[in-house]
Amino acid sequence: MQSFDVVVIGAGAAGLFCAGVAGQRGLKVLVLDHSPKVAEKVRISGGGRANFTNRDIDVRQPHKHFVGQNPQFCRSALSRYTPADFIALMEKHHIPFHEKHKGQLFCDRSAGDLIDMLLTECEAGGVTRRQPCGVKDIRCTAEGVYELDTDQGQVQARKVVIATGGLSIPAIGATDFGFRVAKQFGLRTVDPRPGLVPLTFDGAGWAPYAGLAGLALPVIIETGLKKDRISFHEDLLFTHRGLSGPAVLQISSYWQPGTPIRINLAPEVDLPAVLADAKQRSRKLLANELAQWVPSRLADAWTAQEPDWQRPVAECSDKALARLAERLSRWELVPTGTEGYKKAEVTLGGVDTRDLSQQTMESKQPGLYFIGEVVDITGWLGGYNFQWAWASAHACGTSL
Numbered sequence: 001m002q003s004f005d006v007v008v009i010g011a012g013a014a015g016l017f018c019a020g021v022a023g024q025r026g027l028k029v030l031v032l033d034h035s036p037k038v039a040e041k042v043r044i045s046g047g048g049r050a051n052f053t054n055r056d057i058d059v060r061q062p063h064k065h066f067v068g069q070n071p072q073f074c075r076s077a078l079s080r081y082t083p084a085d086f087i088a089l090m091e092k093h094h095i096p097f098h099e100k101h102k103g104q105l106f107c108d109r110s111a112g113d114l115i116d117m118l119l120t121e122c123e124a125g126g127v128t129r130r131q132p133c134g135v136k137d138i139r140c141t142a143e144g145v146y147e148l149d150t151d152q153g154q155v156q157a158r159k160v161v162i163a164t165g166g167l168s169i170p171a172i173g174a175t176d177f178g179f180r181v182a183k184q185f186g187l188r189t190v191d192p193r194p195g196l197v198p199l200t201f202d203g204a205g206w207a208p209y210a211g212l213a214g215l216a217l218p219v220i221i222e223t224g225l226k227k228d229r230i231s232f233h234e235d236l237l238f239t240h241r242g243l244s245g246p247a248v249l250q251i252s253s254y255w256q257p258g259t260p261i262r263i264n265l266a267p268e269v270d271l272p273a274v275l276a277d278a279k280q281r282s283r284k285l286l287a288n289e290l291a292q293w294v295p296s297r298l299a300d301a302w303t304a305q306e307p308d309w310q311r312p313v314a315e316c317s318d319k320a321l322a323r324l325a326e327r328l329s330r331w332e333l334v335p336t337g338t339e340g341y342k343k344a345e346v347t348l349g350g351v352d353t354r355d356l357s358q359q360t361m362e363s364k365q366p367g368l369y370f371i372g373e374v375v376d377i378t379g380w381l382g383g384y385n386f387q388w389a390w391a392s393a394h395a396c397g398t399s400l
């Protein structure tokens, strides 16, 4: 049986980074992954350019950008390995990048640069990588040594790091391995569900909007009530099955099935005021007036819903205009569901942080660590999930 100091399971963002850090600290590290391709999720991330971190992370207030039963858990790791640290690493490897809006940093060329960097860091640490190599069984002996039956023979190590990510995008190798290992060793888990995912709608209520697929516009979207209320000012995209775009992906991580979302489709204008003004001076159809403030396809679809709205604005009653303004600025609708793990960028839930150390990511099962998305910490869209992967991997890799 081959012996290592550490076996890292999962050669994705967190696993490769952790392996490189631990290897460069002198540990004999094996990283293995059942997929034939390395870090495939990193490769497809950020539209192929990997939004690898976000400059706006507020490490003192992680609940602002991270979701989970206890977002405070990520504070320690995030404050010890910051976006500036990862940017410095990118610069050391001469990888060009740029900032898009809201602090989001992307590779200039492709996510392949990021993967090459992670692999170079592993090489610098003398890390052994085996792919494709699945794990059939994992046991802990009475002496606290882990024995793994893998597709390439048996290996043993005193420390095992689970970095197998979430359930999103099974087509590229996502599995529930981490959840199963946690349960095997008696650790608690928070039920998983898709996050950063398009929402779906069906039935008669959706029929007026079914023809709007492809249409995008800036909106304010919100869900929840009172202290649970959360809102985003982002772009909305109509799809064939419902709604997507950054606004909907963000809200999906907070949306509770069966509850409504509310959308202001014209957040930049005071609709009651501009419609009342139009009534005084315009001879145009209401739809044509409305098209100054929302895309014309949307204006047509909305005004087609009531006979009172299908006439010149000057002939519309004050009540009809007020109703239209109210409904456009507070469009309330209940999603039927989500596009599921096939389309979700992340998985909410995961290994319960109550059973993990926030300093080292070691679980209550000594020698067993969990890092990255498999933990019940999920970031907003915009580079937050990768920063959690790097920070949790670094906290773990330096403590092993």
Ligand SMILES: Cc1cc2nc3c(=O)[nH]c(=O)nc-3n(C[C@H](O)[C@H](O)[C@H](O)COP(=O)(O)OP(=O)(O)OC[C@H]3O[C@@H](n4cnc5c(N)ncnc54)[C@H](O)[C@@H]3O)c2cc1C
Pocket (backbone or CB within 6 Å): 009, 010, 011, 012, 013, 014, 015, 032, 033, 034, 035, 038, 039, 040, 041, 042, 044, 045, 046, 047, 050, 051, 052, 053, 133, 134, 135, 163, 164, 165, 166, 168, 169, 172, 173, 174, 175, 176, 177, 344, 345, 346, 371, 372, 373, 374, 382, 383, 384, 385, 386, 387, 389
């Ligand atoms: C389409 C898309 C775009 C995204 N874009 C961004 C972005 O721009 N910015 C951002 O911050 N986040 C983005 N994310 C989220 C981000 O990719 C993940 O949060 C991040 O990759 C998590 O890192 P991880 O190492 O925990 O898991 P992963 O990177 O998913 O790695 C897990 C690894 O474990 C392996 N594995 C799984 N099961 C097993 C098993 N049973 N045995 C062995 N190996 C196994 C998998 O093959 C995989 O290689 C995106 C996600 C998707 C799906």
